[in-house]
Amino acid sequence: MKVTLVSRSGREVVKGGIELEDSATVKDLQETIHARTKKYYPSRQRLTLPAKPGVSARPVVLNPKSKVLDFCEKGNSDNLTVLFKDLGPQVLYSTLFFFEYLGPLVIYPLFYYLPLYKYFGYANTERTIHPVQTYAMYYWCLHYSKRILETFFVHRFSHATSPLSNVFRNCLYYWTFGAYIAYYVNHPLYTPVSEIQWKIGFAFGLLCQVSNFYCHIILRSLRSPSGNGGYQIPKGFLFNIVTCANYTTEIYQWLGFNIATQTVAGYVFLVVATSIMTNWAMGKNRRLRKLFDGKEGRPKYPRRWLVYCCDGSWPLSDVQCLLNLCGCSVSGFSIVSSMSVQIP
Amino acid sequence: MAGIFSTVKRIYLAIYNWAVFSGWLQVLIFAIKALNESGPAAVYDNVEKPLQLAQTAAILEIIHGLIGLVRSPVSATLPQIGSRLFVTWGILYSFPETRTHVLVSSLVISWSLTEIIRYSFFGMKEALGFTPSWLLWLRYSTFLLLYPTGITSEVGLIYIALPYIKASEKYCFRMPNKWNFSFDYYFASIGVLGIYVPGSPHMYTYMLGQRKKALSKLKAA
Numbered sequence: 429m430k431v432t433l434v435s436r437s438g439r440e441v442v443k444g445g446i447e448l449e450d451s452a453t454v455k456d457l458q459e460t461i462h463a464r465t466k467k468y469y470p471s472r473q474r475l476t477l478p479a480k481p482g483v484s485a486r487p488v489v490l491n492p493k494s495k496v497l498d499f500c501e502k503g504n505s506d507n508l509t510v511l512f513k514d515l516g517p518q519v520l521y522s523t524l525f526f527f528e529y530l531g532p533l534v535i536y537p538l539f540y541y542l543p544l545y546k547y548f549g550y551a552n553t554e555r556t557i558h559p560v561q562t563y564a565m566y567y568w569c570l571h572y573s574k575r576i577l578e579t580f581f582v583h584r585f586s587h588a589t590s591p592l593s594n595v596f597r598n599c600l601y602y603w604t605f606g607a608y609i610a611y612y613v614n615h616p617l618y619t620p621v622s623e624i625q626w627k628i629g630f631a632f633g634l635l636c637q638v639s640n641f642y643c644h645i646i647l648r649s650l651r652s653p654s655g656n657g658g659y660q661i662p663k664g665f666l667f668n669i670v671t672c673a674n675y676t677t678e679i680y681q682w683l684g685f686n687i688a689t690q691t692v693a694g695y696v697f698l699v700v701a702t703s704i705m706t707n708w709a710m711g712k713n714r715r716l717r718k719l720f721d722g723k724e725g726r727p728k729y730p731r732r733w734l735v736y737c738c739d740g741s742w743p744l745s746d747v748q749c750l751l752n753l754c755g756c757s758v759s760g761f762s763i764v765s766s767m768s769v770q771i772p
Numbered sequence: 773m774a775g776i777f778s779t780v781k782r783i784y785l786a787i788y789n790w791a792v793f794s795g796w797l798q799v800l801i802f803a804i805k806a807l808n809e810s811g812p813a814a815v816y817d818n819v820e821k822p823l824q825l826a827q828t829a830a831i832l833e834i835i836h837g838l839i840g841l842v843r844s845p846v847s848a849t850l851p852q853i854g855s856r857l858f859v860t861w862g863i864l865y866s867f868p869e870t871r872t873h874v875l876v877s878s879l880v881i882s883w884s885l886t887e888i889i890r891y892s893f894f895g896m897k898e899a900l901g902f903t904p905s906w907l908l909w910l911r912y913s914t915f916l917l918l919y920p921t922g923i924t925s926e927v928g929l930i931y932i933a934l935p936y937i938k939a940s941e942k943y944c945f946r947m948p949n950k951w952n953f954s955f956d957y958y959f960a961s962i963g964v965l966g967i968y969v970p971g972s973p974h975m976y977t978y979m980l981g982q983r984k985k986a987l988s989k990l991k992a993a
Binding site for chain 2: 613617618619689690691692693
């Protein structure tokens with residue numbers, strides 16, 4: 429059979445088309461395209477069926493495991509036109525995660541160990557290191573080491589690659605916030621909270637980190653190593669209560685860190701990270717509910733809380749989620765403030 | 773019910789746009805008058821009140837975008853209004869030493885010309901339901917010159933204000949404190965200058981795209 433490969437503008441990507449065996453899979457097609465074009469390795473290719481005129485449904489993506497013949501129209505098994513899109517240079521997800529987490533892991537201890545504050549105008553300020561600052565550094569480094577180890581040994585990714593541009597965007601986010609928080613927690617004029625407060629903060633944070641790790645183990649077991657990376661209903665532990673228990677534990681883990689270290693920088697990071705993860709959780713919740721609608725023998729995805737305090741079964745507007753976010757941040761702040769007042 | 777709401781919306785937007793238009797018209801007239809009579813150093817004192825009023829009123833436009841009253845994306849209006857408010861209040865109002873600089877004249881004229889065209893354009897659309905094609909052309913063409921002159925004036929004024937910002941310690945919040953927080957206005961201003969680097973091409977290309985869309989519609993009509 430012959431596959432004609434065209435770009436969105438109608439130009440033929442591979443002149444003359446590609447001849448394939450009838451038994452060829454999409455994966456074979458991708459490898460042939462790579463061989464013919466040299467530049468477009470398989471993870472860079474996005475292959476879809478051309479949209480039928482007048483039909484505005486989402487385009488059908490060619491799954492690498494499927495046979496090419498499956499996408500042919502009935503009665504026309506000799507020819508297939510496939511739409512090609514270049515996704516741009518790709519990196520492995522593990523590469524992306526490694527670099528974005530490496531930054532905070534390295535940058536934070538720099539502020540703890542090196543005399544950097546003289547460059548910020550504090551050359552003459554004496555620095556006594558409070559115990560909480562040392563534990564904060566251990567906690568932070570433990571967190572990002574855990575993330576790197578999980579990247580290589582625990583996570584099973586639904587997509588193998590991510591666009592290269594995400595490396596710059598994500599590293600900017602993690603590295604900038606890492607430096608921003610590290611600057612304040614290790615500052616020579618840092619004011620620690622009471623001992624009981626930081627002990628509770630770190631203990632709670634550690635508990636959440638362990639829970640988070642367990643959530644990742646559960647998610648891993650949902651995907652077989654050779655699997656198609658599809659979705660299953662997460663069950664067990666906190667997944668019986670919340671859709672994305674991994675995000676919930678991650679958010680509360682940062683809350684623990686902030687209760688212990690008490691910086692505006694840390695809380696700003698908490699709010700931003702929470703809003704990002706809430707967005708992801710909403711998407712995941714929607715996807716799971718759509719996939720597991722209870723019809724045609726598929727199990728029905730049960731009602732679940734979204735992240736920590738909104739019910740995932742009714743659609744939330746942006747404003748409502750923002751209010752929830754503010755509510756939780758405010759309650760976090762007020763818990764901490766009241767503690768600082770009562771416990772001198 | 774829906775009919776009443778859209779009429780009220782139109783009346784409100786018409787009043788809003790024409791009101792702010794008249795504010796900017798005042799700014800331009802006073803500025804030219806001052807330039808003729810006294811020279812660039814006197815421009816600020818003559819335009820201060822209408823400038824502050826007209827520019828600050830633009831905050832309403834962010835709200836209009838958020839609640840869906842107008843179609844403009846918040847991502848385009850927020851940086852523009854943010855930089856305008858920063859220069860108006862954070863630089864010119866807070867640091868009088870900058871007021872006599874010649875860049876104030878170029879700033880005020882660039883801003884007022886752009887805004888006069890823009891607000892009358894929207895004002896006519898809301899009040900009369902259409903805009904004359906020459907106004908549409910002006911709205912989507914004058915930015916080609918006025919954006920660069922305006923942005924250069926803004927960046928220039930922030931830059932010359934820097935030494936005064938550093939010396940004055942104004943708006944700074946220092947450590948140590950219970951929340952382990954600090955704010956340094958001098959570094960923040962440098963940060964704002966940094967935002968202009970990706971921000972200006974973003975705004976300019978956004979307007980170029982809008983121009984293409986608008987003028988091609990004109991041709992088709």
